[in-house]
Amino acid sequence: MLIFWIVAGWVGYCLLPWYGVEKFWSLEWLLDGWPLDKDYAPAAVLVAMGQKLWLLPMALSLIAPLAVMGRRKSDPVFARVLIVAGAFGFGWLVAQGLGIGLRGFTAPWLEALFGPLEDRQFGMGYGAMITATAFLFLLTTGIAARGAVNGDVFVMSAIGGVIAVVTIFVFFPIAKMLMAAFVTDDGGYSLLVFFAKFFDARIWGLGCLSGGRCGVAWNSLFLAVLVGVLTTLLGLAFALVLTRSGFRYKRVLRALTVLPIITPPFVIGLAIILLLGLSGTVTTTVAEILGISPTRWVYGLPGVLIAQLLAFTPIAFLVLIGVVEGVSPSMEEAAQTLRASRWQTFRTVSLPLMRPGLANAFLLGFIESMADFGNPLVLGGNFDVLSTEIFFAIVGAQYDQSRAAILAVVLLGFTLGAFYLQRFWLGKKSYTTITGKGDAGVHPAMPRGLAIPVYAVVALWSTFTVVVYGMILYGSVVQLWGVDDTLTFKHYLTAFRVEWGEAGLRWTGSAWDSFWTTILIATLAAPLTAALGLITAYLLTRQNFAGKRAFEFGTMLSFAIPGTVIGVAYILAFNVPPIEITGTGLILVISFIFRNMPVGVRAGIASMSQLDKSLDESSLTLGANSWHTFRAVILPLLRPAILAALVYSFVRAMTAISAVIFLVSARYDMATSYIIGRVENNDYGLAIAYSTALIFVMLAAVGLLQLMVGRTRIGRRTSHAEGH
Template sequence: MRKDASEVTAHPVLIFWIIAGWAGYLLLPWYGIEDGFFRFEWLVDGWPLEDDYAPAAVLVGRGEKLWLAPLVPALVAPLLVIRKRKIDPAYSVVLILSGAFGFSWLIAQGFGIGIRGFNYDWLTALFGELGDRQFGMGYGALLVASSFLFLFTQGIAARGAINGDVFVVSAIGGVIVIVATFVFFPIAKMLIFAFITEDGGYSATVFLSKFFDDRLWGLGCLWGARCGAAWNSLFLAVLVGFLTTVLGLAFALVVTRSGFRAKRVVRALTVLPIITPPFVIGLALILLFGLSGSVTQFVAELLGVQPTRWLYGLPGVLIAQTLAFTPIAFLVLIGVVEGVSPSMEEAAQTLRANRWQTFRTVSLPLMRPGLANAFLLGFIESMADFGNPLVLGGNFDVLSTEIFFAIVGAQYDQGRAAVLAMVLLFFTLSAFYLQRAWLGRKSYTTVTGKGDAGVHPLMPKRLAVPVFLVAGAWGAFTIVVYGMIVYGSFVELWGVNDSLTFKHYVTAFAVAVNENGIHWRGAAWDSFWTTIYIAAVAAPLTAAVGLVTAYLLTRQSFAGKNAFEFGTMLSFAIPGTVIGVSYILAFNVPPIEITGTGIILVVSFIFRNMPVGVRAGIASMSQIDRSLDESSLTLGANSWQTFRRVILPLLRPAILAALVFSFVRAMTAISAVIFLVSAEYDMATSYIIGRVENNDYGLAIAYSTTLIFVMLAAVGLLQLLVGKTQIGRRTQFGGGG
């Protein structure tokens, strides 16, 4: 098979990328266009000769920007091997060399020459003043860079790496490059500040003095004073990870393994907190349980005690985070719980195990990857959460808020922020490794190619009762909290004046129709449409990158796989605030200049949320037997076809989870966004926070409520579009098949 493939001398993929490279160099504007990436006025505005829109070839031809000339040989060389066979050593050598040289040169010139000529003094010392400058890269540079990258990976594949599989090698190369560009590069730029002294030099003692700080590591809470933010964060995150996993599992079991009828309600309910904009849950909890909250007042009167501020601190943050992150655990676990093959459970029952034994010894151990992933996500989310500790934290300091205020507070201490970010990263990465150690090298595969005719058994009684109690109580609590929120959007002034009104909705979403068409009069429309647009662009990209990465991690083995996995999880483990500032530091200057655009928002969402797609994909894929891939490959499909035709359809729950999550998170994220929004691209959440800061709770809550309903509709729509995996041939608990 393989030999046949290598004897074909027309290489369509190679030809495609060579053409792409030439098109990028000869035709498209090399530098970024100020109007925006998706504006095409340049086509009629003097292109290709106008300086701002000129392709690299025109610039070089005129004797400008001569540092782009060395790219030409790297583009020419691959033309020589088009007719060569893949097994010919010259084929791979030429592709590897030209790809590597072209790509490195592109990056080197991008960093070497900026808006003020040479970026480094030693370059000026070597070559003298440049007398020219360049702005951020545009379409042309992007296309040429991709072309070099994929020429390089094709060369590597031709040398026999990963069985000569061009798709897999290219996917690995692509993911490495984008993760390096949009995760490692900005974060490295930020973390360097931990070592910078006040006068701009580098020093390790600065780092050490900031690291061994009592506010960070103090253990005062053991004897009545306060503990350091590091311990607080760790303790909180472990609690939240544990609670969300248990609750998420309870909901997943209710939905998949019980006769419970209103499953859709449960699904909708558990999705609610995740689609809630930040601060809203916190405000609702304050109105219920705060010092003047209705529940607190009621209980205090009932028992005749003085109401207290018990909510502020660990209890409040714990409740709010558990409310907010249980759905994430649920979304991860539902795929896993559904994915445990019924035939395993039926086999156990045939061997006379009762339902409890079956659950404890077969179902539960098979869910371990899901449980571990759910815990990990809860832990990391809690570590990085910013909105809830801000509203409910009281004097309970955690790392994420400390980082935010180290940057924007009265101290302006970026170094301290960088040190705190390192501690936070250390915790989250340790959790990540502990999780892997616990899962070990065992196999959790249960869905095989042999067909599966089973039905999931019901939960055993002694499990069902507590599960229903827990899920029921938590579900009821969620309903109360959300009832409060909806109610809050209809009252004049929440907590003070309870007369009902529509005025907040009118202010936010008024629409007028006159002879010129529809006028979006309301104050919220601008940020609303921007948010929908950005979220809709980001979601499919996030899911795609996430699932391809998950596929590489579970299905392929290659050198440096662990480092690769670490890299893809990194952005999730870093709080949004740090991402926000590091993105400004990294992407405000050439070669990649995207601040103030919609692209930077989309990019930040993709890399913030990609890990969830990765985790969901890994959890589901480790349950699908490799023999399915192998039989597909044996039948002559290549790995791309296998991925598309065999694995993707089985991954529907994971795809749905990734799509839903990234869409919703893009609409509700705040901490990174607050640094990245611009006048043209304002997002709903930053608008809402502005209203909250301005006491305009009614409008803020009305807007949030609207967002909640919009997202519910979006989630429902996605669910319809993507559909459901059917593993067994019979439907559960009767009904038509």
């Protein structure tokens, strides 16, 4: 492995074009003047020609490891040389990339120190990318050789790799954006201005206690706590009905709970307006029966709350179902054998074992609500929340980036607070229930006192979901939603027309372009997201290393910040060298990976904390290394988590809007930004028809994923009847 990476480093430095080429994957550069053409030359050739001399010092880091290749791993010189070479090479590469940009030195103090630079450089390309990876690997191999994490090279490299990508694609852009919070009107930086803006009454005002309006911070906090608690309870109710009851149509129920997660933004909001708005069916009917005049009651907290509950309960459900299934029936059976009643068993055994799931579900609901942007936009009325305020601080008539950054700081503060509260609540207890030992029990049914309210809630909620989706489906086949109810298929035809022309099949519908782009990007992003998320979860639950808390926090960060901020941050960070990827499809894929990775991490952690460590240990004792253990033992037991991560990231890539709206380009338009364009343009029929089509595509995709990933077989009886 070491030899491979040393060779890779040399190839990246001496053979591949150092700077970015116009088309990332095309090999045009091979025929177009490489290796001597200035644009395509490898670093070594550039240096040999006397150009870009600042690339020279990296060669030292490539030479040094050659000297120690023959040495044993336990030799301290081996470790020291690799660490120094890797760290120096990587550090230098980053420093020169940040320090020298399109217009020479990027900071005034560099110019003051070295004098003006006549040269410039563009974004990094394959050469730089591969060399950087090689340096990183040298460094982690060196650290592992010194004995860190038991000298395990796989674990150390995984940690190094995750830290590197999270730093580049999460910390770096966000830091760039947050710097704006300290910018004064005339372009300088000041703490005083920050505090003055931070303690603004429009953010923290408490007017609502005395009949006025409260600051956006309190609005968001209140809404998020409410949504977090309620989605967790609803998700738990659904999970209980599915695992601990004799309910017969579980499949239907399961599909129903997943439906809202695959619905593009704005659609739920529009349906709720048509049902509960001032002229909505339900509002007018109820008003007529009660003999009062209809009101705009739904605009504000009630509307946003309803829409968010609809949208985010499935996330809580996806997290909880794995955990609720995973709770060991043996423990529950043991409790019952000891004469505990069903209720006692549930309260003292089942529920406490579900705590990691409950805590994670709450955290996700809380964060999702904080960052949600589509629902408050449509249904918020005068109830302002942080996410919409941030969006309009950036794109509205204010154009106030520093206000946006300050609101983002507030939002981040809340999500971090929730994160630590969750850690505190979980404490240091063990929630392990899946061990290597046989566990052939069956989950007991819910106690009756619990079953009745749970059934009632699930029935009510399911009915509501069905009605909302009925409205949506109906809306896509009428002329003009809410005005002209003539049935028609014209919206589908406009969007998805296909014609046989002279040149064969022609996709003439207006939606096809964005449709294919969306599918492509979602398909690329989903497996990468799941992989990164689960590896991170594995590191967090199974390995101990210094700075683990900070590491965990970093992986959650991009999720806690609303997409709008991420979108602008990405443009600020990646439009200029060293990494220049705006306007490409790549930036969309990357933004999805890092936006959605936290769900993979959370689902992975929740499932993994149920797997007994003795499973890993026995695998390791039998001679497998940690990579093999991860692949052959842990991964198969994680199927629910893998599925959750895959489904979630695929679906989010198809339905997310807030970050996307800044990152789409002419060539890479996404379905959601197209739909919003239609909504803005009053073309509700087309927007809803497109959304409906997307819902079916996603349903098919989710089914396909479920088939591919398969189910975890934990070796339990499936029911009383089949068990014997």
